[in-house]
Amino acid sequence: MKSVNKSIILNKIRLSGSISRADIARESGITPPTVSTIVKELIHENLVVESHLGESIGGRKPTLLQLKEDGYYVIGIDAGSNRIKGIISDLVGGIYSRAEVEIHPNITKEEFLNSLSEVVEQVLKDYGQHKDKILGIGVAMHGIIDIETGTSLSSVNSGLINVPIKKTLEKKFDLPVIVENNSRAMTLGEYWFGNGGATKRFAVINIGRGVGSGLIVDNKLIHGAQGVNGEIGHVSISLDGERCSCGNIGCFETFVTGDAIVRRAKKSISNAPEDLTAEEVYRLAKQGRKEYIQVLEETGKFIGIGIVNFIHTVNPNKIVLGGGVLKSKEFLLPSILQTISERVLIDKLREETVIEVSKLGDDITILGAAALLLNELFYCYIV
Ligand SMILES: [Zn+2]
The missing domain is CATH 1.10.10.10 (Winged helix-like DNA-binding domain superfamily/Winged helix DNA-binding domain)
Structure with missing residues (x-):
């Protein structure tokens, strides 16, 4: 009703x-x-x-x-490129059970669906006695999702196409399933359990292995006509930049992901180690190595440019930044904020657009996956 x-x-x-x-x-x-x-x-x-x-x-x-915080429970699944994680959460984001399965990079569709089921089975095994109180399963998956059918249409990272996630899990577990793009799920997680509050136009920009964003307007996630709304990672910011995994040149993503930071560091630092990682860049910056600090500050400038494009397109009240790259926020944030301040069109944008870094840490996406069901319950009233 x-x-x-x-x-x-x-x-x-x-x-x-x-x-x-x-x-x-x-x-x-x-x-x-x-x-x-x-x-x-x-x-x-x-x-x-x-x-x-x-x-x-x-x-x-x-x-x-x-x-009644434990009146109902929801299952949240975060299907990343290296592992699939699952939780059971109550109505206020309390986590009761966790499971995790590693996946290899060249996984087939069937193997992927089996691993998803395995994670659901594991969290249910720990908490199965409450199955009658479980509202459903929310799945966060990178790439483009068909929301209606709950199908993962394409994910550049894993190379999987047309994966029938909703159909498979609903048949197997006899529970409602909602599948959503990981950046949008992250946005919902932040909105429900983090810095969201009651913000009217609320956005999260996710910068990690890829770049995506999510937008919530009046408590509703925005998808766009073909479900591509918020794919800011693939907005070109340079005509002579690198080729992106999507095929275009100079996408925002090619400047700011963890891999992009490593590529730029290797280019500008002659004695950078061959096996350099983004974590290592951060570690060396923290040790005071100026050349690595500079790489991160420059990354902050690129992120700032991407955020200005986002602000001018979407004009949100608040943007929360999340994802692995933001772990080096102490070096990124000053140049992000300075770039935004220099480039936005009017003073009101500079003064009133709130920019924050997520405090939810690694659980933001998985809590967002769980919140997919909560959003249905609280705003569409599905019980
Ligand atoms: Zn691209």
Whole structure:
């Protein structure tokens, strides 16, 4: 059943932590009798509990309402290029069970789907007694996803095409499955459990092995007509740059991924070790090696240019930066912010666009995968 009022009340309770029936009515404009009826349903449906922590103003203590954090659970899967990770999470991002399976670079479609199933089986094995309370499985996958069919259409990193993730997992586990691009899942994770808050136009830019972004407008992830919205990694920023994995020349991605940082470091530093990695560049910069600091500062400038393009196209209120490359934020961020400041079109953009680095660490994508189901529950009301 879908009910707009129910969704409003449920989110009011979630976002406020604890709130009285009277305050819900006052703040939402829904009549007190309707609030009472819907709250009764929500309690009955195991989503809300009463508590008695409210401050008394003379009379008896008011009864407050809170989200029943462990009323339901969701499974989140992060299908990366090297490994597939899985969790079971409650309604507020508490993690109860973890599993992980390594995958090799030349994996076949069948092997990939088997590994996905294996991860789901493992998390369920630890937490299977609550299967009736599990809402479904959210899968975050790099590359282009057909959201309707839950198919991974193409992923440059693994080379897999047309992988029927949703169909396979739904058949095997008899649970609803939602598949989403990893940067968009990351955006949802940040929105639900990190720096998102109640931002109207909220974006995450993910810079790691590739570059992607996600945008949430009024609580909804934006996909675009063909599901390509936010592919900023493949916006060209140089006509005579390197060739990108997508075939185009000078894509943003070819300047700022971990591999790109290594390539640029090797080019500009004559005695750079042959087996240099992005982690090593960061480590050497931290040791005070100026040439490596310079490579990272230059990377910050490129990232800044990409962000300015993004701001001018999308104009979000807040951008959170995530992904492995941001681990060297102490060297990147000053030049990112300076470049943005120098290049944006109007002062208001400089003053009001909030830029932050994610604090969720490596769990951001997997929590976002879990949040795919939560977003359905809280905004479309799927119970
Ligand atoms: Zn490209």
